[in-house]
Amino acid sequence: MPMNLSFQSKTFEIETLDLGGGITEQIIRGGRNLFPLLPQAFEGVKQIGVIGWGSQGPAQAMNLRDSLTGTSINVKVGLRENSSSISLANEQGFSAENNTLGEMFEVIKESDIVLLLISDAAQSELYPQVFEALQPGTTLGLSHGFLVGHLMNVGDSFPSDINVVGVCPKGMGPSVRRLYVQGEQVNGAGINASFAIEQDIDGKATDHALGWSVALGSPYTFQTTLEYEFKSDIYGERGILLGAVHGISESLYRRYIEEGLSHEDAFRNSTESITGPISSTISKKGIKGLYEAMGADERPIFERAYIASYPSAKTILEEIYDEVSSGNEIRSVNLAGERLKKQPMGTIDQTEMWKTGANVRSVRDEDNIPLDPFTAGVYVGTMMAQIDVLLDNGHRYSEIANESVIEAVDSLNPYMHARGVSYMVDNCSRTARLGSRKWAPRFEYQLRQEAYVAIDDQEELDSSLLDNFDNHPIHEALAACAEVRPSVDIFVE
Secondary structure, rough: OOOOOOOOOOOOOEEEEEOOOOEEEEEOOOOOHHHHHHHHHHHOOOEEEEEEEOOOHHHHHHHHHHHHHOOEEEEEEEEEOOOOOOOHHOOOOOOOOOOOOOEEEHHHHOOOEEOOOOOOOOHHHHHHHHHHHHHOOOOEEEEOOOHHHHHHOOOOOOOOEEEEOOOOEOOOOHHHHHHHHHHOOOOOOOEEEEEEEEEOOOHHHHHHHHHHHHHOOOOEEEOOOOHHHHHHHHHHHHHHHOOOOHHHHHHHHHHHHHOOOHHHHHHHHHHHHHHHHHHHHHHHHHHHHHHHOOOOOOHHHHHHHHHHHHHHHHHHHHHHHHHOOOOOHHHHHHHHHHHHHHOOOOOOOOOOHHHHHHHHHHHOOOHOOOHOOOOOHHHHHHHHHHHHHHHOOOOOHHHHHHHHHHHHHHHHHHHHHHHOOOHHHOOOOOHHHHHHHHHHHHHHHHHHHHHHHHHHHHOOEEEEHHHHHHOOHHHHHHHHHHHOOOOOOOOOO
C-alpha cells in the first residue's frame, strides 16, 4: 500500500486531490497569483543561495530571481572559484558586482536557504565541507534524494541544527525554465514537483519547501520523502525515463529492419513513434486513452505486444529497484568517478541507428509519424510494469504518475523528439548516463530474446494482463493529475 503522508502550511492553501478508488492526496496548486505570498513563506529569509550551475542550477536560480523580483530576498549563485560556469552565470545576469554571484562556500555561509544543486558525484565528495559551512538554523534544500542515499550507505547524517527539505522538479532544468517562461502567457505553466521534509527544527521547513516549489513555477506540488524520491528517481531514469526507452528503441529498430522495413521507416516506427504520437497521446488522453485511440485492427497487435513485453520488462525493473533501494546503484555511480577520470564516457550518437535518426528528424513531417501499435504495446507494457513495481514498494500515486508517466511524456520525450534519444543519453547527468548505459542493453536483450520470440512463436500469453491494464487505478490517477496539467505543451527549439 502507498505510504500515508500529510502536511500543513501557514501560507498556502492545501487542496485534496481525488485520485480515484478512494485514494486522496494533499497538493499545492501553483500559479503566478501565488508569488505575492512568497515573502510570507520565506519570512526572515534575506538570501537564497543556489549552489551549482548544472542542469537544475540555471533554471532554478533564474526562476527564483524572477519570482522574487520586487521583494527584499536576494538570490545568489554559488560556484567554485575559477569555475568555467562563471561566464555562463554572468550571461544570465548573475555577477559579483550586483551581489548575485560568489564563491560557493562563501554563499553557503551567508545564505538563509541553501539549494545544493551540484552534481551527485560532487555532493558525495563535498558534503562534509558543505555541512561545515552551513550556519545553524539554515534550511538546506535538495532537488534529488541522492545525498540521502549516499549518507545511508556511509552511515552519516545531516547536521542536527538545520532544516533539510527537498523540492524535486519532475523534469530537466531546461524544461523547468522553458515552461516557467511560457507561464508568462499561461498562468500555471511549469513542471510539477515533489517536496519532502527530512528535518524540521523550527517549524519553517514546510513553507520554505512549498515557497521554493511555487517560485519555480510548479503547477502541482505533491508530498514524498527524500528516501522514496531517490528510489523512484534513480529507478525511473534507469527505466522508462531513459534506460528503457533507449533499449526499447534499439530493439524495435532492429526488429523492423529484420522484417524488411527501410532503416528510415524502422526509425519512424520505433523511436519517432514513441517520442512523437505515442507520448503526445498519453500526455493528453492518458495511457488507456492511447489504447482507445487505436483502430479495431490495431488493438490486437498492441495487446500481443503488451502482454509479451510486460513480464519481460518487469523482471528487469524489479532488479533495478532492488539495486537502487539497496544502495548499490549509488555505490556504482560513486565508484565510477575514479574510472571516468582516466577514461571519460563516450557518446552513442555515432552508430548507424542514431545517424539515421538525425536524417529522419531533418526531413520530419509531424503529421505523418506513425502511431505504431506494436511499438505502443511494448512501450506501454514497460511503463505499466514500472508503475506496478513502484506500487508494490509503497510509492504514492502522485509520485508514480509524475515520475513514470508525466515526466516522460511532458518533459523528457519532447526533448528526445526534438534532439534525439542519443542526445539525451549523452547529455543528462552522470548518474542517469551511467544508468542508461548499464540497463538499456538489458531491456533490449530481454525484449528480443523473450518477448519478441514469444510473439513470433505464437506462444500462449497471459491474457489476464489485459484485464489488469484495463482496470488499473493509475488511469484514474492520471486523469486527476491531468486536471492540474498546464494547458500548454513544452516548446523545445
